[in-house]
Amino acid sequence: MAHVAASSTRSPVPLRSHKECPLQALLQSLQESQFATWMLESSYGYPVILTLHTTGLAVVVGVLLLVDLRVLGKVPALPLQAMRPLMTLVWSAFLVNLVTGLLIFVSDAERYYGSINFRIKISAVLLAIALAVPVQRYLRDADAAAVSAPGGVRLAAGSSIALWAAALISGRLMAYF
């Protein structure tokens, strides 16, 4: 109790003590930053950043779905090597969503950190992104005449579709709980 009393002499309205939890302190300082205030108060900051995030989602999920389906054996008339530029598109859109996602997180850090749907979404995205690596490597290295991908790569492509669906569901439901 002694340090609480001591700190209250410094600040007339003592906020929560951050000594026990540095993460809590970080989240609070993020959402009290000038940027977070601008995001919440400006009439276009949040809408524009959220719109960019939505566009990025459509490109990442929509284009990766086609790549994953090709790796799973759909439309074999598409040469695997020729699909590679699509991955450049996916990574560019993912970069947009990484940046805009971080900005949205910072604007209301404590709420997002505590949201179960946020945690599910981030876990699904991290896993799905990790699975895009073997899929991309397969596009690069596969024999042009290869009819079907090895089991491991097929598993990665199939799981990628399921994980992006999970990320999309939990991301959307963050608006509710």
Added chain:
Amino acid sequence: MTLNHDSPLVLFLHDSFAGVAMRGIPWLFPTFEVLHFAGMAMLVGAVGVIDLRVLGFARGLPLTALHRFQPIGVAGLVINIITGIGFVATDPLPYLMNGAYRLKMLLMLIAGLNILIFYFVLPREARQLQAHASAPVPARLVAAASLLLWLSVIWAGRFIAFTGKNTL
């Protein structure tokens, strides 16, 4: 065009099966939102990649084969029309009076006409590019317009939540 709570279109949508179901079943609206986003990704993925190929991106992909992904785009569009009608029927007036919503419907109409041009006005060769073949200029213009229109549909759709009251 100004509407009020007694306008026939508003009453029709509000009292429709879709409106009654959306208001009566609490989990339906969030579920439709999830589906609307999935449909958006399917539509933009399938249509966008075809448009980009016509514009010269990923030239190694034959357009004839890429068209096999079309059912994904069509499925996305159908999902989004059904779920979209659900959103509006929940509480029609704020949507029908919302500027971003009206712009989105207009953009979708133009995007739809643009697709009809691609399939029924342009010569067949424009749709049957072999790997590494270049599309003629009219096809490129249609593809560029398609890309811009569908992205604008997303942008206008996103702003429905920000330009009005009681809209999501």
